[in-house]
Amino acid sequence: MAYNANMNVADIRAGLLAGDFTAREVAEASFKRIEELDGEVHAFLELTKDAAFEQAAKIDEALANGTFDEMGPLAGVPVAFKDNMNYEGTHTTCSSLMLENYVSPYTATCVAKTIEAGGIPLGKLNMDEFAFGSSTETSAFGPTKNPWDLERVPGGSSGGSAASVAAGLACVTLGSDTGGSIRQPAAFCGIVGVKPTYGMVSRYGVVAFGSSLDQVGPFARSVRDAAAAMDAICGHDPMDCTSQYVKADFRAACEQGVEGMRIGVVPGFMNAPGLTDEVKARVSEATEALREAGAEIVEVELPHADAAISAYYVLGPCEAFSNLARFDSVRYGYCAEGHKDLGSQYEASRAAGFGMEAKRRIMLGSYLLSSGVYEKYYYPAQQVRTLITQDYQAAYEKCDVILAPTSPRTAFKFGEIGDPVEMHLSDIFTVSINIAGNGGMSVPCGLGSDTGLPVGVQLIAPQFKDENMFRAAAALEAVYGAAPIAPDFAAGKAGE
Amino acid sequence: MTQQLTERDVRDIATYARIGLTDEELAQMTVDLNSIIETLKPITEFDLESVDPTFHPIGGLSNVMREDVEVPGFTQEQALSNAPKQQDGSFLIPAILGGGDQ
Numbered sequence: 001m002a003y004n005a006n007m008n009v010a011d012i013r014a015g016l017l018a019g020d021f022t023a024r025e026v027a028e029a030s031f032k033r034i035e036e037l038d039g040e041v042h043a044f045l046e047l048t049k050d051a052a053f054e055q056a057a058k059i060d061e062a063l064a065n066g067t068f069d070e071m072g073p074l075a076g077v078p079v080a081f082k083d084n085m086n087y088e089g090t091h092t093t094c095s096s097l098m099l100e101n102y103v104s105p106y107t108a109t110c111v112a113k114t115i116e117a118g119g120i121p122l123g124k125l126n127m128d129e130f131a132f133g134s135s136t137e138t139s140a141f142g143p144t145k146n147p148w149d150l151e152r153v154p155g156g157s158s159g160g161s162a163a164s165v166a167a168g169l170a171c172v173t174l175g176s177d178t179g180g181s182i183r184q185p186a187a188f189c190g191i192v193g194v195k196p197t198y199g200m201v202s203r204y205g206v207v208a209f210g211s212s213l214d215q216v217g218p219f220a221r222s223v224r225d226a227a228a229a230m231d232a233i234c235g236h237d238p239m240d241c242t243s244q245y246v247k248a249d250f251r252a253a254c255e256q257g258v259e260g261m262r263i264g265v266v267p268g269f270m271n272a273p274g275l276t277d278e279v280k281a282r283v284s285e286a287t288e289a290l291r292e293a294g295a296e297i298v299e300v301e302l303p304h305a306d307a308a309i310s311a312y313y314v315l316g317p318c319e320a321f322s323n324l325a326r327f328d329s330v331r332y333g334y335c336a337e338g339h340k341d342l343g344s345q346y347e348a349s350r351a352a353g354f355g356m357e358a359k360r361r362i363m364l365g366s367y368l369l370s371s372g373v374y375e376k377y378y379y380p381a382q383q384v385r386t387l388i389t390q391d392y393q394a395a396y397e398k399c400d401v402i403l404a405p406t407s408p409r410t411a412f413k414f415g416e417i418g419d420p421v422e423m424h425l426s427d428i429f430t431v432s433i434n435i436a437g438n439g440g441m442s443v444p445c446g447l448g449s450d451t452g453l454p455v456g457v458q459l460i461a462p463q464f465k466d467e468n469m470f471r472a473a474a475a476l477e478a479v480y481g482a483a484p485i486a487p488d489f490a491a492g493k494a495g496e
Numbered sequence: 497m498t499q500q501l502t503e504r505d506v507r508d509i510a511t512y513a514r515i516g517l518t519d520e521e522l523a524q525m526t527v528d529l530n531s532i533i534e535t536l537k538p539i540t541e542f543d544l545e546s547v548d549p550t551f552h553p554i555g556g557l558s559n560v561m562r563e564d565v566e567v568p569g570f571t572q573e574q575a576l577s578n579a580p581k582q583q584d585g586s587f588l589i590p591a592i593l594g595g596g597d598q
Binding site: 101102198199213238244307309310311314325331333334335342343344345346347348350351356360362363366381382383384385386389420421434435437 | 501505506509510511512513514515516517521525528529531532533535536537538539540542544547548549550551552553554557559560562570574575577578579580581587589590591592
């Protein structure tokens, strides 16, 4: 059987080993689809054809030599990276005019590990500017569209990473998640998205947003593909002092089943005011599906969850303000011409280089860290973080994984949410996980009965027990099946 | 209702954050910041008397040191490769002393 975009990691491996197709053909077919279909989606900002064909040649050589088995878990798999990940020789723009012309002089560890594991790098993916947003509408290079409905957003900030997988333009992609930026777009695009425990995946070479919150993770159309990607990127990196020595086997976890596993459900989440009926219904069904698969469902409380969103919108901007101070128009990034003193060059360059949402967050962080205000918001937000963390610790005495909605609603239309405060509320079920540093992933659980759009259910693991959520995710996938490519982009559309 | 930021406050914040704002942007930013700050209020309403802060999500970490062994880093050329302006192997900036007229 010739290669086609529906194939998962295991299919590609089997096809390559059987000689049904070559890695070169995988790369050629992938770029053909991108060229024919990405005009509608706008997931990619840059293609890395030379690197892809070089990698494909290596894989084909390994197949010929009989050394293919020594290649990693992603051998021959078309992959792509969010554009905040440095990849030597590519532009790394963070979808910002500030970095429009920035060319990476080095490669992020997560990118290097994905390629070492055999991934064929297709290119770099669109995002909200500097990851500030939940819709990719803040990208300076135009929004990405949701392959399920091109009038709707793919979610964000890792919108390009989600949309490319949902449209079958890549098999596995990487994104980053500071408050929900992997899980929410995965839910909106009907695919799997994983935010591992803080410290599980190196952030070295990923442009920082909120350093106590940021984590890198994969997108895929199946839980096992996401597990293969996790096995490839997880682990300690001497270049990131927050990365941990972890021993995990995500692919093995997928085979363990949920018999006897305790799944925690949070009544406060299921009765949250903004939660739509269609999402609530699908998430409740997913809970039942796990019960039928042998899990025990228990109720747990997270009493301080309501405070998470305000804590996040204190901590996130403060850390962003600090991280984005590096864009000084001197060492790299946009530089406004014609200024005779450094101060006005800074102000003019940052005024022209950053978009409005970036400016809002930088300004908010600047204000919140100022003397007198710090004591009122920032320090208490770090105390609230303690309470949220303690809530999770108490909840995990009663359960092995917590199940919740990923997003209160399905994908919204472009321009539908203009108010920044309302946009921030779309992160209501995801931010507390970043604040506590737990692992969380979104898994598709059917289509909403009102909108007909994908709904995601979120599985939340205790710190460093991310295998738990993969066990539950694989059990859900056994019921719902792996995610399909969005109907309008089904394989065959590009004339395969 | 918390005390609202004035346009003058927001101008000061912008100066500190090194972001130039037009008068129109300043007006909009003032509205936006005030509305976001209003939503942060729950943070100010908790009884946090005896609660320690958590600055980092993983406990029990200590500083990581490595052996003091020379390892290759960027060449000067690589380090300067994205500099908007450079001269004689250095980053070039406008004069910082003397009012900028030199």
